[in-house]
Amino acid sequence: MTLPDGATMDLPRGSTAGDVAARIGAGLARAALAAKVNGAVVDLGRPIEDDATMEIVTRKSPEALDVLRHSAAHVLATAVRKVRPGAGIGFGPAIEDGFYYDFEVDEPFTPDELERIEEEMRAVASAEHPFERKVVSKAEARELFADDPLKLERLEELAEDEVISVYRNGPFLDLCRGPHLAGTGEVKHFRLLNTAGAYWRGDERRQMLQRIYGTAWFTEEDLEDYLDRLEEARKRDHRVIGKQLDLFSIQDAVGPGLVFWHPNGAMIKWLLTRAVEEDNVRSGYELVYTPNITREELFRISGHLPLYESNQYPPMAAGAGEDEDVRYRVKPMNCPMHALVYKARPRSYRDLPLRLSEVANVYRNEKSGTLHGLLRVRGLSMDDAHIFCTLDQAEDEIFLCLEQVDRLVRQAFGFELSFDVSTRPPERLGDDATWERAEALLMRALERKEIPFDVDAGGGAFYGPKIDIKFRDAIGRTWQGPTIQLDFQLPERFELEYTGADNRPHRPVMIHRAIYGTLERFIGNLIEHFAGAFPTWLAPEQVRVLPITDAQRDDAAAFVRELRDAGVRAHLDDRSETLGYRIRDGETHKVPYMAVLGERETEAGTVAVRKRGAGRKQEVLDRAAFAERVAEEIRTRALE
RNA sequence: GCUGACGUAGCUCAGUUGGCAGAGCAGCUGAUUUGUAAUCAGCAGGUCGUGGGUUCGAGUCCCACCGUCAGCUCCA
Known part of the structure; x- marks a missing residue:
């Protein structure tokens, strides 16, 4: 018997792991739960017939x-x-x-x-x-x-x-x-x-x-x-916090899986949308807006029908008049639309890569039992983009997508990421050679960025392999986030072309990518990650100004205006309640800063600042300095 | 979609063997002028998810539907 420390022990044939533990010591014998023999976990009482390496499993062992x-x-x-x-x-x-x-x-x-x-x-x-x-x-x-x-x-x-x-x-x-x-x-x-x-x-x-x-x-x-x-x-459940902070609602009158963004939640959604759109524009993407419904024929060309039909809403008639028989569908994805933008004029190799982005609403008829707050909905806002490029450019483009993910998800929120390459599923379009090439390309881009990844065999979309990116939240749970998918099929189906340097037609490849995935799910994840205490730049209300008595009311209102001028979302709470009550209210609403103005502050032109969660530790600051500090925190999208 | 549990005021929940629908918080009004996590008083707020049924009588029992929740399956 070879033990983990390299020592060996001779035992009669048929001895059990329990015997080994007993030979080593009474303490180990008491602690022994099972044994690992040649790498496999077995019962303590299992006789061991041959020479083996073994290790005693105690409650400290991972198994x-x-x-x-x-x-x-x-x-x-x-x-x-x-x-x-x-x-x-x-x-x-x-x-x-x-x-x-x-x-x-x-x-x-x-x-x-x-x-x-x-x-x-x-x-x-x-x-x-x-x-x-x-x-x-x-x-x-x-x-x-x-x-x-x-x-x-x-x-x-x-x-x-x-x-x-x-x-x-x-x-x-x-x-x-x-x-x-x-x-x-x-x-x-x-x-x-x-x-x-x-x-x-x-x-x-x-x-x-x-x-x-x-x-x-x-x-x-x-x-x-x-x-x-x-x-x-x-307690962190985004559905609970969403209600407490009045972020969103889902209403029976409209239907399950369809989100109403209330002002507070809409602010967060707008800020995230702006963050990704700004990054897109800086990264060489162009913005487009495309229709929400389309003749059904489009999804026949794209191949979504019938492969994706179970997730699509049923068709609707075009309405009275000569179009009566034309069936329309709500879009569950943007890719066919973006393919049509590509196709709207002849393209040259000089146009590539062409990066089209759109934060768009799409609708998917998800099975009722799968719906779950913001994490699984029927009306989704995707921060979608499609990159049209040559096969030679694809690896670089994917590399750039990975960098965008790094900026907007890992750096921006401190999420730890893990990567999966999902390969060809049983139900798919296209030949194996094409799939082979596509899968290899994704892995090369990851290797170039020195990102370790796992392979999810068979997990790809029907039109191509993908990189699925998961992130880990504050309490250790992992969530599906960004996704980068390579697609050889759609360019084929839409007969997309560009004129090469050789003056001949060529077919581009397409990359689908979403950084946040969907705003709904991502915001749901953020709510749970931060337990509602959003970083200042994302907090719907950033500073709440509290005059201690009515004597400071005008001064406080002026300070709110000053903060707003500095680009800070500030509100006045001059309700006829005790300061303790209003502080408590601000804390339960997770407002990052409360700015208290009493007689002392009014006279000195200062403000007593209470940071969210800091208890009685407060700082008395010059007003302009405080406004500048908050503005800076917002500008840098600081996490603390 | 499937299985089960659950739907009572804006929220959290109580409501006995079927017999007058309640509390706390939030809201509104008034008083209070407050120095860092709940000041006091009053008022208002309900098609008990929806529709049927049983019964003298249904929040309570039965059926159907809608929705929510925990999973399964699926997935951004």
């Missing part, structure tokens, strides 16, 4: 929580079988922060029942049944799971030479690869969280099972921390 949670899933299934004797069992894996198990039951679980099941789990845990592994033949397994059709289905998919193992804990037997903890007694700190329907094998054509989600940890403290984290995420 430990997975083992715990997988065992917790079995404890859950054991409990469910007690409460619902005939329940069919599907899969029950460990997932990030917890576990789930899918059950086939006649009646879905009720919330009350969930509590009973959790109690039952505690009984299963205190029974301290060992997890016993047994290797069986396929025939034996068929017999053992004769009453479990879901397990049988899984069983039949296993290769003939695969080792089939089953695990027993007390009354519960599962077809399972393992590994598990020594016994159910080690599953101590857990909580069932919710239930939901889930399709068997994730296939919407198959039956729906009832999934129970839970979380499990090694200590009660870790469990509490996790539940606090859930609570923190709930």
Whole structure:
């Protein structure tokens, strides 16, 4: 046996990992949960037949929580079988922060029942049944799971030479690869969280099972921390903050997934739009505005119909008159429109790259169950752009897109980015050689910028491969953000051409790219990232001026005008309320600065500045200096 | 779209076995003139998501629809 420190140990054939831990020391034996043998995590009790490198897994090991949670899933299934004797069992894996198990039951679980099941789990845990592994033949397994059709289905998919193992804990037997903890007694700190329907094998054509989600940890403290984290995420929920700060609404009278931007939210949207448009113009993009509806034929040419049709709103008639039979569609994407701008006049190689940008509203008929606040909507504002260029230019253009992403997302908000190259999906247009070229090109641009990336095989759009960029927010969640897509198809379909230096026609390639993705989703992410406390440049209200008594009212109003002249969004709060009340109101509305004017300040021509979240720490400043400081913060789009 | 839970004042929520629709906050009015996270009093605010049904009587029970939420599937 070779240990992590390089030491070797001789043991009789068939010794277990637990034996190794015991040989090393009693402390390690107590802490041992599982073992990693030749890189694979196995049970402590598993006999080891050959020479191997091994490492003892304790609760500090990265794999430990997975083992715990997988065992917790079995404890859950054991409990469910007690409460619902005939329940069919599907899969029950460990997932990030917890576990789930899918059950086939006649009646879905009720919330009350969930509590009973959790109690039952505690009984299963205190029974301290060992997890016993047994290797069986396929025939034996068929017999053992004769009453479990879901397990049988899984069983039949296993290769003939695969080792089939089953695990027993007390009354519960599962077809399972393992590994598990020594016994159910080690599953101590857990909580069932919710239930939901889930399709068997994730296939919407198959039956729906009832999934129970839970979380499990090694200590009660870790469990509490996790539940606090859930609570923190709930408080940051952009739907909650959006209401508190009066940023936006979604109204039944109009329909789900369609956003009303109220003045505060509209200010944020406008500022972001301006930021990306300014950067676009500086980066050599040109602005265009294109129609929101079009003859349906356009989407036949582009290939969206029928491939994208399930996401498009149904066609509408052109209306009374001779056009009655012409069908129109609301646009779900801008690319065909921008292709038509390209095509509106003959293009020369000297025109390329031609970069057309538009922050445009598009509408997608998303399935109702997928809608979620601002993060998944039906009416989207995309900060869209299409670059028409030669194949030789494409790599450079993508490189420039990556730099724009870096400026507008990473630098501007401090987001940490991660990159995925999504390659050809099963349903696609175009031949494999073209796809091959396109995929290679994207990867070269990333390598040139020395950006590490993962490959999402099969994740590309139907018209081309893409770079999907995710960013990580303040509480560690990752979100889909910018996307850069290469497209050989649309130029083909629209027969786009340019005249080359050789005076002959050539076909350009097209790059689709969005930096924020959609303003809706991005603002939703920003709300949660900042928990509503936007940096000053994005805050709808930047300074709130508070006169202490009516005697400072005129002075305060004059100071508001002074701030506005300096380009600061300032408001006067001269309500007949105590200063404490108005301070509290300003804090709950996340206003970056409150400027208090009392008798002292009025006499001295100063202002007492309270920074958001700073409590009683205040600064008395010269008024012009304060206005200049805020203006500077806005101009530089400072984060702090 | 599918499964489940839930829809009561602007917001957060209470409403018993079916028997007069409530509270706090927000709003309005008045008093108060306030020195850094809630001053006091009064007033107003409801087709209990919508439409049917059961019942002497429905916020409460049943059905359908709309919407929200948690997931599944899908995705910017």
